[in-house]
Amino acid sequence: MFDTLTDSFKNAIGKIRFHDDEKALKKATAELKKSLLKADVHHKVVKDLISDVERETKKNGVGKETFLKALQEKLTDILTIEGAPKGFTFASKPPTVVLMIGLQGSGKTTTTGKLAYFLKEQKKKKVLIIAADLQRLAAVEQLRQITEQIGVDLVADEKATPTQIVKEGLEKAQKELYDVVLIDTAGRLAIDEELMEELAEVKAVAKPDELFYVADAMTGQDAVRTAQTFKEKIGITGVILTKFDGDAKGGVALGLSQQVGAPLRFIGAGEKMPDLEQFIPDRIVSRLMGAGDVESLAEKAAAAIDPKEAKRMTQKIKKGQFNFNDFLDQMEQMKKLGSMKSIMGMIPGMGAMAKQIGDMDLENSDEIRMIKAMVASMTPKERENPDLLNNTRKRRIAQGAGLDQMQVNRVLKQFKNAAKMAKKLSGKGGMKQMQDLMKQMQGGGGFPGMPR
Ligand SMILES: Nc1nc2c(ncn2[C@@H]2O[C@H](COP(=O)(O)OP(=O)(O)O)[C@@H](O)[C@H]2O)c(=O)[nH]1
Ligand SMILES: [Mg+2]
Numbered sequence: 001m002f003d004t005l006t007d008s009f010k011n012a013i014g015k016i017r018f019h020d021d022e023k024a025l026k027k028a029t030a031e032l033k034k035s036l037l038k039a040d041v042h043h044k045v046v047k048d049l050i051s052d053v054e055r056e057t058k059k060n061g062v063g064k065e066t067f068l069k070a071l072q073e074k075l076t077d078i079l080t081i082e083g084a085p086k087g088f089t090f091a092s093k094p095p096t097v098v099l100m101i102g103l104q105g106s107g108k109t110t111t112t113g114k115l116a117y118f119l120k121e122q123k124k125k126k127v128l129i130i131a132a133d134l135q136r137l138a139a140v141e142q143l144r145q146i147t148e149q150i151g152v153d154l155v156a157d158e159k160a161t162p163t164q165i166v167k168e169g170l171e172k173a174q175k176e177l178y179d180v181v182l183i184d185t186a187g188r189l190a191i192d193e194e195l196m197e198e199l200a201e202v203k204a205v206a207k208p209d210e211l212f213y214v215a216d217a218m219t220g221q222d223a224v225r226t227a228q229t230f231k232e233k234i235g236i237t238g239v240i241l242t243k244f245d246g247d248a249k250g251g252v253a254l255g256l257s258q259q260v261g262a263p264l265r266f267i268g269a270g271e272k273m274p275d276l277e278q279f280i281p282d283r284i285v286s287r288l289m290g291a292g293d294v295e296s297l298a299e300k301a302a303a304a305i306d307p308k309e310a311k312r313m314t315q316k317i318k319k320g321q322f323n324f325n326d327f328l329d330q331m332e333q334m335k336k337l338g339s340m341k342s343i344m345g346m347i348p349g350m351g352a353m354a355k356q357i358g359d360m361d362l363e364n365s366d367e368i369r370m371i372k373a374m375v376a377s378m379t380p381k382e383r384e385n386p387d388l389l390n391n392t393r394k395r396r397i398a399q400g401a402g403l404d405q406m407q408v409n410r411v412l413k414q415f416k417n418a419a420k421m422a423k424k425l426s427g428k429g430g431m432k433q434m435q436d437l438m439k440q441m442q443g444g445g446g447f448p449g450m451p452r
Contacts, residue, residue, distance in 0.1 A: 002287060005250050008035030009071070009288055016064045025062050029054055040220060040251035045258055049074050072285055078254065079281035084238070084263040087278045088119070091209040095128070095173045095181045099206055101199055101234065102214035103226060104187035107242030109139065111214050111268055112184040113146035114276035115240075120152060121274075121336060122299065125179035130169035131156035132202055133186040143184060150273055153178075162186070162198060163205045170206065183208070191226060196233050203234060211236045212265065217247040224252065227260045238265035241279075245269040253279070274338040287346070296346055309333075322419045324375045324383040331368065370411050373401035386415065 012032035017024045029050050036046045056070035057063075090096045098115070100108045112129060119125045129147055131154060133139040140156045147154040155169035166183060173181045183206055188195045203211070213236040215223035227239050239260060241253055244267045257263050264279045283296055313330070316322050337343055375383060377400030382388050389397070389412065398408045 002250055002253075002284075004039050005036075005254065006288055006290060008032065008039060010290055011035060013064070013068065013071075016067050022058070022062055025054065025057055025067065028067065036251065036254070038249070039254075040249040042221065042224070042251075042255040042259055045078065045255035049078060052077075068289070072289060075254075075285045075288060076281050078258055079264070079279075079284060081257055081261070081263040086280050088123070088265075090125075090179070095170075095178045096210070097170070097181045097183070097206055097208045098210040098212060099183045099185065099203060099208040100212050100214055101185050101230060101236070102187055103191070103216075104189050106187060106214045106216045107240075107268055108187060108214045109133070109142050109146070109184050110271065111212075111240055111242055111266075111276065112143070112182050113150060113152075114268060114273055115212075115266070116147070116152045116180075116182055117150045117273040118276055119180050120150065126177070127152050127180045127182065128169060128173050128176075128178040129154050130166055130181060130183045132162040132166055132183050134158065134160065134162055134165070135186040139184075139186070146273075162202050166202055166205050191229055191233075199234050210238065213239045213262070215239055215241055217241045217244045217250075217252055217267075220247075220252055224256055224259045227256070227262070231260060231262055236260075236262050238263050240264075240266040240268065242268035245275070269342065270338075272338075274336060275342070277338075277342065317419070317422045320419065320423050322422060323386055324371075324378065324415075327371065327415070328375060367411070367414070370401070370403060370407060371415070373403065374408060374411060377401045386412070386419075 009032070012028045012035070015024070015028040015031050032053075033046055033050050036049070037043060052074045053067070053070045056073070057067045060066040060070070100112050100115075102108050116127045116129055119127050129143065129152055131140045131143045133143075137158060140158055144154060144156065155165060155172060157165055157168070160168070162185065169181060169183070172178075183202070185199060185202060186195070211234065213227050213230050215227055217223060219226075223241070227236070230236055239256060239262055241256065241264060244250065244253070253264060253267065267277050267279050269275050269277065278296065280296075309329075313322075313326060316326060374397055377397045382393065382397075394405060394408050394412070398405045401408070
């Protein structure tokens, strides 16, 4: 995420020389301007940003430090709407009611699921979803599948009207003490009066604490314009930008809050449930300036990883007892953190590696699939103790997994090496070794286990 933008900032920063004069500053801002426009940031936002950064830098004496400070301040300024909450905030009296609105196909239903997943897994909340899109029969079915997958309750009734189902859902939420209620609504291909009336009625009944406008990032500046219209006609408290993974440029995210006058609150970057990230201005600025976003990463990890379990695992690794069952458990935990690329992007200095990894899919890489097939063909004892695997057993496993014996040998060797490496890293001086390893990987050579 934000690759193009981060690169633009890095380039511009690199253009400021140590013996600084206004010429160097001009060169840097010209570079920044060019690349921001190329990334699709709105021209007014760019003009405003450049002139403010120039003025502030000059005021404090031209130099790399002053330039960076001015840029950081201005970016935070652009992304921040005064008085707007940082991250998701809960109503003082539960349930917190959230209305999801937007055009058809923008990603409302998917994002409703993602948001529910985020609130359940990261915030440990009891979440109820109301299906108030009764335009299309398939819409309710889609939501039913999503809620089953993530284990969240759903209120739906194909024969009710949107306001009826919302009333019914809210009553249930009151009675059964839900923390959050998310309401998925119908969209249209374009803005029309009938839709606006329906949404206004639903809004009157739901009395939402949050009104999220869901916008498709791939529609560029159109996303901004429709958000403006919905803000005028219905009123919104925030925007969620979806399909950010398909928008290579990413500049819309930078100008959106200022242009719409409502904060960008979340970004969706993928079709899976964990692919939703909070948009918190200072953290995003930190990432744009190449400093990573350790806070978000720590939050995600803390929510996904059970500390007791983590301790048990570390002990096993230290004793060299890491086995196939542990491996599968770890894979499950990793999945909750989201895509590998988004995780890497949050670690300072790892942006370049994130790019290399591309969209490596933890679940579906060839290696992982082979290991899963092999584990499925093992007896419980073999899963617990990889050392049991002699040639006879390996042959049986290869057959069961539909692999040849060379493949099985290769995977076993990799697994043992990985366990050895983990044991080493968990000991003293492990962090330093880890850094060396990362450096090696960044200097070409690829990432071990990466699909070729
Ligand atoms: N790649 C990608 N696809 C998404 C994202 N969000 C939604 N989609 C896809 O966009 C399509 C429309 O989404 P849906 O939630 O049904 O839109 P709705 O009509 O607004 O409810 C579906 O195929 C989703 O899988 C995203 O962040 N990234
Ligand atoms: Mg929908």
